[in-house]
Amino acid sequence: MIADLTKKDSLLASLSSLNFSDENEYFADLRNKAKAELETLEFPTSKTEYWKYTRVGKIVNKSYNIAKVEDIDITPYLIPGLNANILVLVNGFYKANLSKIDAQDGITVLPLSEAKNLAQLNAKFCSLTTNKEEVFLAVNNAYHTDGIYIEVANNTIATKAYHILNITTGNNVIALSRNVIIGGKSSQVKVIESFINENGNENFVNNVSEIFVGENANVEYNKIQDKSNDNYHISTEQVYQEANSNFTINTATFNGAIVRNNLNIWVDASNCETNLSGLYLGQNKDHIDNHTVVDHMKPNCNSNEVYKGVLDHESTGVFNGKVFVRQDAQITNAFQQNNNILLTDTANVNSKPELEIYADDVKCSHGSTTGQIDEEAIFYLQSRGISKRNAMKLMINAFAKDALANISITALADFIDTKIEERFTK
Amino acid sequence: MAYTEDDLEKELENQEYKYGFTTDIESDKIPVGINEDVVRLISSKKNEPQWMLDYRLKAFAVWKDMVEPEWAHVNYPKVKFQELSYYSAPKAQGEKKWEDIDPEMKATMDKLGISMDEQKALSGVAVDFVFDSVSVKTSFQDKLGDLGIIFCSFSEAVQNHPELVKKYMGTIVPTTDNFYAALNSAVFSDGSFCYIPKGVRCPMELSTYFRINEANTGQFERTLVVADEDSYVSYLEGCTAPARDENQLHAAIVELIAMDGAEIKYSTVQNWYPGDEDGKGGIYNFVTKRGICHNNAKISWTQVETGSAVTWKYPSCILKGDNSIGEFYSVAVTNNHQQADTGTKMIHLGKNTKSTIISKGISAGYSNNSYRGLVQINKNASNARNFTQCDSLLMGDQCGAHTFPYIEAKNSTAKIEHEATTSKIGEDQIFYCNQRGINTEKAINLIVNGYCKEVLNKLPMEFAVEAQKLLEISLEGSVG
Numbered sequence: 001m002i003a004d005l006t007k008k009d010s011l012l013a014s015l016s017s018l019n020f021s022d023e024n025e026y027f028a029d030l031r032n033k034a035k036a037e038l039e040t041l042e043f044p045t046s047k048t049e050y051w052k053y054t055r056v057g058k059i060v061n062k063s064y065n066i067a068k069v070e071d072i073d074i075t076p077y078l079i080p081g082l083n084a085n086i087l088v089l090v091n092g093f094y095k096a097n098l099s100k101i102d103a104q105d106g107i108t109v110l111p112l113s114e115a116k117n118l119a120q121l122n123a124k125f126c127s128l129t130t131n132k133e134e135v136f137l138a139v140n141n142a143y144h145t146d147g148i149y150i151e152v153a154n155n156t157i158a159t160k161a162y163h164i165l166n167i168t169t170g171n172n173v174i175a176l177s178r179n180v181i182i183g184g185k186s187s188q189v190k191v192i193e194s195f196i197n198e199n200g201n202e203n204f205v206n207n208v209s210e211i212f213v214g215e216n217a218n219v220e221y222n223k224i225q226d227k228s229n230d231n232y233h234i235s236t237e238q239v240y241q242e243a244n245s246n247f248t249i250n251t252a253t254f255n256g257a258i259v260r261n262n263l264n265i266w267v268d269a270s271n272c273e274t275n276l277s278g279l280y281l282g283q284n285k286d287h288i289d290n291h292t293v294v295d296h297m298k299p300n301c302n303s304n305e306v307y308k309g310v311l312d313h314e315s316t317g318v319f320n321g322k323v324f325v326r327q328d329a330q331i332t333n334a335f336q337q338n339n340n341i342l343l344t345d346t347a348n349v350n351s352k353p354e355l356e357i358y359a360d361d362v363k364c365s366h367g368s369t370t371g372q373i374d375e376e377a378i379f380y381l382q383s384r385g386i387s388k389r390n391a392m393k394l395m396i397n398a399f400a401k402d403a404l405a406n407i408s409i410t411a412l413a414d415f416i417d418t419k420i421e422e423r424f425t426k
Numbered sequence: 427m428a429y430t431e432d433d434l435e436k437e438l439e440n441q442e443y444k445y446g447f448t449t450d451i452e453s454d455k456i457p458v459g460i461n462e463d464v465v466r467l468i469s470s471k472k473n474e475p476q477w478m479l480d481y482r483l484k485a486f487a488v489w490k491d492m493v494e495p496e497w498a499h500v501n502y503p504k505v506k507f508q509e510l511s512y513y514s515a516p517k518a519q520g521e522k523k524w525e526d527i528d529p530e531m532k533a534t535m536d537k538l539g540i541s542m543d544e545q546k547a548l549s550g551v552a553v554d555f556v557f558d559s560v561s562v563k564t565s566f567q568d569k570l571g572d573l574g575i576i577f578c579s580f581s582e583a584v585q586n587h588p589e590l591v592k593k594y595m596g597t598i599v600p601t602t603d604n605f606y607a608a609l610n611s612a613v614f615s616d617g618s619f620c621y622i623p624k625g626v627r628c629p630m631e632l633s634t635y636f637r638i639n640e641a642n643t644g645q646f647e648r649t650l651v652v653a654d655e656d657s658y659v660s661y662l663e664g665c666t667a668p669a670r671d672e673n674q675l676h677a678a679i680v681e682l683i684a685m686d687g688a689e690i691k692y693s694t695v696q697n698w699y700p701g702d703e704d705g706k707g708g709i710y711n712f713v714t715k716r717g718i719c720h721n722n723a724k725i726s727w728t729q730v731e732t733g734s735a736v737t738w739k740y741p742s743c744i745l746k747g748d749n750s751i752g753e754f755y756s757v758a759v760t761n762n763h764q765q766a767d768t769g770t771k772m773i774h775l776g777k778n779t780k781s782t783i784i785s786k787g788i789s790a791g792y793s794n795n796s797y798r799g800l801v802q803i804n805k806n807a808s809n810a811r812n813f814t815q816c817d818s819l820l821m822g823d824q825c826g827a828h829t830f831p832y833i834e835a836k837n838s839t840a841k842i843e844h845e846a847t848t849s850k851i852g853e854d855q856i857f858y859c860n861q862r863g864i865n866t867e868k869a870i871n872l873i874v875n876g877y878c879k880e881v882l883n884k885l886p887m888e889f890a891v892e893a894q895k896l897l898e899i900s901l902e903g904s905v906g
Contacts, residue, residue: 363848
């Protein structure tokens with residue numbers, strides 16, 4: 001009978017063992033709505049413009065398990081020198097025994113499953129993810145397991161960063177984690193989320209984060225994807241910015257069989273600043289796809305986007321950045337940059353920086369380059385006694401590091417620098 | 427007395443779309459609708475050989491199963507393909523001598539500024555004039571013939587040079603390429619054919635002038651330019667149509683073939699009727715243009731797009747040979763309710779191939795102007811180089827400018843640069859002009875001309891002047 005099932009059904013069959021009966025009516029209803037939406041959606045094919053360069057066949061033609069795990073050792077995954085609250089998700093479930101949170105007045109940190117009892121979540125939850133016609137988003141809406149809820153009250157500054165360890169372990173595991181981050185008026189918070197794989201092959205993480213940046217708030221979200229080469233990751237961040245707010249996202253991707261990052265930012269008020277940066281280092285047969293949308297809906301906003309990629313072996317990099325400037329959004333400055341280095345003839349890169357502009361008093365530009373390390377620069381270094389290998393390493397490091405200059409957490413920046421160096425020392 | 431800017435202003439005041447007249451000529455128009463019989467009828471009217479008819483029928487079979495593409499960033503009421511007439515020809519053709527041409531037609535040509543008499547001999551432009559669906563007159567055929575150059579209407583080429591047509595037609599744009607290309611392949615009525623033999627440098631600009639006259643017709647012409655080894659040709663194309671309330675369809679195919687060492691320069695000034703101020707009427711311009719470059723060959727596309735209600739056009743280069751070069755220079759202006767989705771494709775297959783893309787978009791009024799381009803460096807295209815610059819200028823807060831570049835690299839030696847900017851004319855620039863006594867309207871003309879200069883410089887001289895004027899007219903009244 002399995003042969004009769006469509007791909008979507010077999011993936012969903014993997015999720016049938018999930019039981020959400022203890023959730024209240026409001027959230028049960030949201031799940032049902034998402035399931036109904038899911039009925040109408042299909043998995044993207046090569047003809048789906050939004051997924052033009054990424055084939056999901058490898059991901060969806062498999063069946064997965066839901067696996068709750070008792071204990072793992074998280075010490076190897078902590079960032080050296082980082083003083084942060086630790087929040088642990090394993091295979092999409094919250095692990096209270098592994099997490100370490102210092103309580104701070106005005107900040108609510110809970111596993112999402114518990115946060116669903118808070119009345120204030122209702123208005124926000126799913127408000128950025130419903131009816132977006134994205135099948136993986138709808139799957140998460142309908143079947144998300146658990147995740148992290150962080151709410152920073154008005155006028156509160158989080159003294160410590162929040163480090164979410166999103167770990168998968170075991171073979172063929174599917175993890176559907178879901179985070180909600182709310183920055184109240186004039187609040188400040190920094191979040192790091194590491195996506196890690198412990199052993200295990202062919203795991204699939206379908207993660208969604210909803211991030212609300214309130215008036216005058218300042219939110220920084222850092223995402224590190226360092227899974228092994230045969231894992232799949234589709235990750236979606238939906239961000240909503242209110243007046244005078246500042247949002248920064250940094251994405252560093254070190255590997256993954258198929259990694260797809262969907263980042264959608266609605267800038268729905270004036271005087272906002274948005275910074276998006278990303279670095280993707282592909283190796284072996286990695287496929288790393290970054291899709292970003294910045295939607296400027298109101299006047300007087302700035303956005304700044306820099307994505308850089310270094311692609312080795314047979315890896316593929318994709319960048320698709322879109323900037324909308326709506327008719328009301330006069331005096332918008334939007335900048336978009338994508339640089340790529342191809343190290344081999346078998347590596348691929350597809351870049352699609354897009355501008356869609358409906359207002360006239362704007363300054364918008366984008367640039368995209370694909371090329372190699374400058375021969376003359378290498379020669380210069382060689383002439384000063386640095387070996388060609390080291391000269392290459394130096395140049396690539398410099399190219400890559402530049403992309404994540406917006407990270408304000410020193411320990412994290414150092415950690416990423418070390419990882420970049422390690423990669424090119426091999 | 428010299429022509430002053432005030433004269434220009436006066437001229438502009440009275441200018442709307444000066445080519446909006448119709449010519450009252452008796453024409454032979456077939457009934458509306460499309461089916462296999464219509465395709466056969468067109469073929470038989472043109473007295474075509476069997477292979478040509480087979481080609482059309484095959485294309486029609488393909489087209490029937492295709493659906494209209496909807497990916498372009500344009501929005502328009504769908505074309506009702508069964509309500510169009512697919513063939514219209516001015517009657518009383520007979521022997522094609524200049525003296526015999528219908529006086530009405532001559533008047534039309536004069537109005538359009540194309541006269542085929544000696545006047546033009548001085549400027550050295552050989553013209554093929556396509557009126558509605560039929561090529562009316564080709565000038566300078568004899569002179570070109572001495573050099574071995576074939577320049578004639580497409581139907582003449584089918585009759586007189588079937589071996590060339592058969593060999594090259596559809597090799598660059600196959601019938602299955604896209605919806606409009608398939609439709610064109612089935613029902614194309616005429617067009618131009620040009621062949622430059624080995625080592626010949628064509629001494630004059632070759633030119634085609636397209637005109638839609640009849641109501642409720644579609645125009646489907648084909649152009650095929652073959653430049654044999656080490657030859658050179660510069661080709662111009664111009665288009666106009668009467669002002670009508672309904673939308674008319676223009677779906678053309680242009681195929682360029684540059685053999686080893688050849689160079690083709692193809693320039694277009696597209697000024698189809700853009701519709702009135704409220705977006706009523708106007709031409710749908712859905713055109714497939716593509717060229718192939720063999721070793722050391724070069725194809726250069728230059729276009730000035732000011733007309734058409736909806737434009738959907740991507741002149742492309744397939745850089746197949748080593749060391750070949752593709753260029754694309756474009757100015758696209760949209761005003762009122764016009765929509766344009768235009769750009770290019772540069773497909774790098776050979777080694778050391780180079781391409782340059784310069785695209786300047788100007789949107790005003792309620793219009794939307796999109797650049798959509800593809801740069802593809804394939805695995806074997808070592809040392810390929812691309813430079814792309816697409817700038818957009820916005821005039822007024824109701825219009826839109828969009829950029830959709832696709833950049834695909836599969837070779838580690840590829841060097842690709844792409845940059846795009848969108849902005850409006852700076853108030854400081856206008857102020858600078860104002861304080862030197864140049865009024866705002868003139869200042870804008872000045873700035874726009876400077877902005878487009880890079881592209882206009884690539885046009886042959888006679889066209890550059892016309893294009894500059896066209897820009898001014900198209901943007902007339904778009905600034906407060």
